[in-house]
Amino acid sequence: MDRVGIKKVAEHLKQNSDAQVIFMVGAGISTPCGIPDFRSPKTGLYSNLSRLGLPFPEAVFDIDYFEENPKPFYTLARELYPGNFKPSRFHYLMKVFEEKGRLHRVYTQNIDTLEREATISEKYLVEAHGSFASNECISCSKSYSVDRFKEKLEPVKIQHKKGEKDQIEFEYALCDKCDSLVKPSIVFFGESLPARFFDTWEKDLEWLKDKKKKNLVIVVGTSLSVYPFASLPSEVPSEVPRVLWNYEVVGDFHLNPRSSDVIFKGSSDEAAEELAMEMGWNEELRKLVGEEEPRPMDAAEEVAAIASELEQLDITNDNKEE
Secondary structure, three states, rough: OOOOOOOHHHHHHHHOOOOOEEEEEEEHHHHOOOOOOOOOOOOOHHHHHHHOOOOOEEEEEHHHHHOOOOOOOOOHHHHHHOOOOOOOOHHHHHHHHHHHHOEEEEEOOOOOHHHHHOOHHHHHHEEEEEEEEEEEEOOOEEEOOOHHHHHHOOOOEEEOOOOOOOHHHOOOOEOOOOOOEEEEEEOEEEOOOHHHHHHHHHHHHHHHHHOOOEEEEEEEEOOOOOOHHHHHHHEEEEEOOOOOOOOOOOOOOOOHHOOOOOEEEHHHHHHHHHHHHOOOOOOHHHHHHHHOOOOOOOOOHHHHHHHHHHHHHOOOHHHHOO
């Protein structure tokens, strides 16, 4: 990993104490948690949905297909539902930014709610593609509690049919007002993004134009292939430094690179750990992750450790020149 890029970000933040960060994140920050991304060949979510009998992989998030056959989405939601996974180091790094007063916003494409799980305050979050955090009727938009959908994720029966595999059935959540299907407030294909996404970005663009504060935009773990989210980095004012933490150079960073861009390749969790170290935030990050502070060795332990290392060395007389 290019640690020079990490140092540049840390130096900028240290030299500009009023500077805050807008994060734009994608599935790459959640893959360390065990959640597959959508588009990676062989390992991505779309590559492993053949078992659901879909006409095409994206149908699992297609609103028309969901209305016709909710079962594939229910099956997937049961595996991905909040509570099954814990936040990554990078999720917690963003929380440290909040605690330090250096966070302005998190724009996330993820629906897994791990930003919420990391206790990032809702006022900082813009869940561009919605999330499992709320539910609504697909027809009348009436809101429902999380429990209304979650309680339906457990199969109500398994039918054994001769010559067929066991069939898992669900009792779908229905609206008590219009009897239509209720689903999590995730943006399906064929649906509009939340108004908060557009309204907040318009305000944040004006905020970014304040040259005095020297704010940053950090883009992490995304292929920047889904619009309109993918267009956000290109709309960042030219005077605002952009940072890309990713395995590959993508989107506007590839098509229209800027001299002020800071780009390095590596995992989001490695970047989180390195930046926390450069900023002196190691202890805060470890506490949030749930790791204990390493206990310093006493003198006896140091001597034992040195002796153990010496035992590993090949310093026999046979190796000496005569």
